[in-house]
Amino acid sequence: MAKYAFFLGCIAPLRYPGIEKSTRVVAEAMGIELVDLTDASCCPAPGVIRAFDKKTWLAAAARNLALAEKAGLDILTICNGCYGSLFDAAHELHADKNLLKEVNEILKEVGLKYSGKTNVRHFAEVLYNDVGVENIKAKITNPVGYRVATFYGCHFLKPSDIKQLDDPENPKMLDDLVEATGAVSLYRKDKMMCCGAGGGLRSQFGDSAMKFTEENLKNMVDAGSEMIVDICPFCHLQFDRAQADLKGYALPVLHLSQLYGIALGMDRKELGLDAHVTPVKL
Amino acid sequence: MTAQPNNDFVQEVVARGGDSVTMCFQCGTCTASCPSGRQTSFRTRKLVRMAQLGLKDEVLNSEELWYCTTCYTCTERCPRNVAIVDIIIAMRNMAVAEGKMFDGHRKTAQSFVKNGHTVPISAEVKAQRKAMGLPEVPPTVLANEKAMADFDKILKATGFKKTIGE
Numbered sequence: 238m239a240k241y242a243f244f245l246g247c248i249a250p251l252r253y254p255g256i257e258k259s260t261r262v263v264a265e266a267m268g269i270e271l272v273d274l275t276d277a278s279c280c281p282a283p284g285v286i287r288a289f290d291k292k293t294w295l296a297a298a299a300r301n302l303a304l305a306e307k308a309g310l311d312i313l314t315i316c317n318g319c320y321g322s323l324f325d326a327a328h329e330l331h332a333d334k335n336l337l338k339e340v341n342e343i344l345k346e347v348g349l350k351y352s353g354k355t356n357v358r359h360f361a362e363v364l365y366n367d368v369g370v371e372n373i374k375a376k377i378t379n380p381v382g383y384r385v386a387t388f389y390g391c392h393f394l395k396p397s398d399i400k401q402l403d404d405p406e407n408p409k410m411l412d413d414l415v416e417a418t419g420a421v422s423l424y425r426k427d428k429m430m431c432c433g434a435g436g437g438l439r440s441q442f443g444d445s446a447m448k449f450t451e452e453n454l455k456n457m458v459d460a461g462s463e464m465i466v467d468i469c470p471f472c473h474l475q476f477d478r479a480q481a482d483l484k485g486y487a488l489p490v491l492h493l494s495q496l497y498g499i500a501l502g503m504d505r506k507e508l509g510l511d512a513h514v515t516p517v518k519l
Numbered sequence: 520m521t522a523q524p525n526n527d528f529v530q531e532v533v534a535r536g537g538d539s540v541t542m543c544f545q546c547g548t549c550t551a552s553c554p555s556g557r558q559t560s561f562r563t564r565k566l567v568r569m570a571q572l573g574l575k576d577e578v579l580n581s582e583e584l585w586y587c588t589t590c591y592t593c594t595e596r597c598p599r600n601v602a603i604v605d606i607i608i609a610m611r612n613m614a615v616a617e618g619k620m621f622d623g624h625r626k627t628a629q630s631f632v633k634n635g636h637t638v639p640i641s642a643e644v645k646a647q648r649k650a651m652g653l654p655e656v657p658p659t660v661l662a663n664e665k666a667m668a669d670f671d672k673i674l675k676a677t678g679f680k681k682t683i684g685e
Contacts (some may be wrong), residue, residue, distance in 0.1 A: 247636040250657035251644055258651045275658045276666035278635040283589060285627040285637070288611040289620065291536065293679040300673055343676045347669035395591035396602075405595050431554050431590035438555075438588050441623030445586065448558040507651050 239367060241313035241358065242305040243271040244323065247279050248470035249315055249492075253477075255509015256470055259498035260315050260360060266376060266501050267368050272310060277301045280314075280322035283392065284437045287322065298326035299340045303351040311356040313363060315494060317469035318435075321392030324357040328399050359393060361468045361493055362402050365410050373417045379502040380419030383519075386462035386488070387411045387422050388453075388476070390469040391431050405429070414493060415466050418500035425460035427452070434475035450479040454486045464489045466496050480515040489517040524573035531613065532570055537606035542599045543567045549593035549603055561586035563593050563603060570606060579614040585621065615682060628683045635660035635670045 249256040264271050278297060281287070287294040301323060305312045314320040330337045331353045341350055364373060389411050397405040406429060412422035433439070433449025454476070457465065465488050467473045477490040490513060491499075498508045499519070510517040532540050549563035550556050556563060561583040569578050578584060584607065593603045614620070620628075627637050634640070636659070645655040660666045674680050 245657050245659055247638050250648075250653075250659070251636060251638050251640050254644060254648045254651060254653055257657070258653055273658045276660060276663050276669075278660045278666075278670045279631055279637050281631060282627070282637050285624045286631055288585075288589075288608055289615045289624070289628055290677065290679055290682055291608065291612055293674065293677040293682075296673050296677050297670070300670070343673055346672050346676055349669075391588070391590040391592075396594055396604075405591075429592075431588045431592075433554075433588060435590065436588035437585060437621075437624045437627070440627050441585065441621045442559075445555070445559055446588075449554055449588070452557075509647060509651065512647050 238268050238270045240270040240272060240310060242274040242308050242310040244274050244277055244301065244312045244314045244319055246314065246316045246319040246470065247282070248474055252474060253470055253492070253509060253512070255507070255512060256315060256473070256492040256494055259492070259494040259503060259508050262503055262507065263494050263497040263501060267364060267373065269363065269368070271313065272308065274301070274305055274308070274312065277304055280319040282318055283322045283325070284318070284435050285440065288437060294322065295326050295329065295336070296340050296343045298322055299330060299344060299351045300347065300349060302327055302355040303344055303349040305355045306351060307349070311358055313358050313360055315360045315492070316471065317359070317390040317392040318471050320357065320359040324400065327353070327355060327357050359468065361393065361411060361414060365414055370413050370417050373414070377418055377500045379500050381500055383420040384461055384463045385415050385420045385422050386425060386457035386460065386465050387415055388432065388465055388467040388472055389429065390467065390472045391435060393468060411466070411468060411493070415496065418496060420496070423460045423462050425462070426456045432472040432475045434471050439475060446475065447479055447482065450475055451483055454480070454483065454488065457488060458486065462488065464491060466491050466493055468493050477514045487515060489513070489519070490515055491517070522574055522577060525575040526573050528573040528575040529571060532606060532609045535609035535612055537602070537609035539601040540567060540570050540606050543571065543601045544599060546598060548596050548598060552592045552596050554590060554592065555586045555588060559583070559586045567601070567603065567606060570610065578610055579617060579619060584610055584614060620683070625683055629685065632674055632680055632683070632685055635667055
């Protein structure tokens with residue numbers, strides 16, 4: 238059984254605990270062992286924290302990476318922000334030994350050292366690359382027939398020169414993962430457009446973020462979608478909460494782990510669906 | 520008023536990780552690809568040109584510097600491999616170092632300092648977690664005072680608390 242240090246981040250455990258719960262249940266069903274990465278902090282967020290001070294972003298990320306290294310495990314994330322920050326920080330520290338030395342000077346203050354061994358993985362690509370779509374299909378006990386708008390988010394595939402997961406303009410990974418449950422992924426206009434929340438836009442320029450979100454929602458509805466499936470709790474939050482303020486949209490927002498939870502027959506309460514702002518009518 | 524070019528500005532952007540800024544030849548693929556530029560006055564190409572010209576004050580004081588969601592579409596499509604998001608991050612870091620930051624962003628940074636997370640935990644979420652069979656408080660810095668103290672030491676060492684005026 239593949240074993241990972243489970244990195245929770247902020248939005249999943251503190252705003253949508255159903256995403257955390259369903260990930261735990263689904264991972265076990267898929268043969269992935271999750272060990273809590275205890276004592277971890279925020280990744281830190283690529284939008285505001287990296288934009289404020291890159292050195293702080295790197296040092297706090299290195300602390301999280303060092304905790305996983307100490308546990309002898311690679312990190313598994315369920316959020317594009319966490320994945321983006323930890324993956325990018327690990328990449329920078331791996332490529333620049335002077336930077337690694339500088340960061341280790343800071344980690345020394347808390348008795349930690351990072352040597353650059355931690356690999357950073359995202360739940361979605363672990364499912365796709367390590368478990369495999371055919372094996373997933375074989376484990377599905379409660380197939381669904383939803384018409385889905387898949388939402389990749391930005392920091393899962395990009396920057397693609399270092400992520401190297403899929404074509405950033407026309408990917409298929411998430412669509413295949415969604416269709417493994419029996420659901421249908423529908424093509425739409427501007428499928429890869431950002432949700433609008435990132436880069437500090439949601440916290441400071443919410444109206445502008447909302448315009449991104451509404452354009453995405455319109456394209457999803459025009460394509461005939463009846464729900465959104467994301468792989469990032471921050472995109473998830475943006476779509477779920479924005480629809481309460483926008484008139485005329487009511488697309489349930491599910492994280493991939495919640496869709497898989499449904500397809501594995503998990504109880505609705507455990508999935509946390511009733512805590513969503515936009516009602517999840519299935 | 521005439522703009523005053525600052526010749527050291529581009530060098531500082533380079534030093535802060537925006538080394539590809541000099542490669543831009545102003546084709547405008549970034550602006551055409553930018554989802555933020557569709558709805559705001561943000562023009563990616565213009566921002567990069569301003570950096571090249573050393574228009575430090577104009578860049579660091581512009582609200583547009585903060586309109587990028589870091590979606591990386593521009594970076595992916597740039598025919599000169601200019602790491603545009605890295606350049607924007609470098610310039611945002613410079614603005615913040617001069618004390619130029621918005622309240623909405625400062626609040627996120629303050630929560631990061633205080634909670635080790637960008638958002639605090641609430642009684643409502645604790646109850647939801649418990650009902651699902653999860654620990655009320657997730658096993659992060661929130662659940663361990665020593666871990667929180669370590670996290671705090673790191674922020675002190677990098678000067679972050681001072682940066683955001685804490």
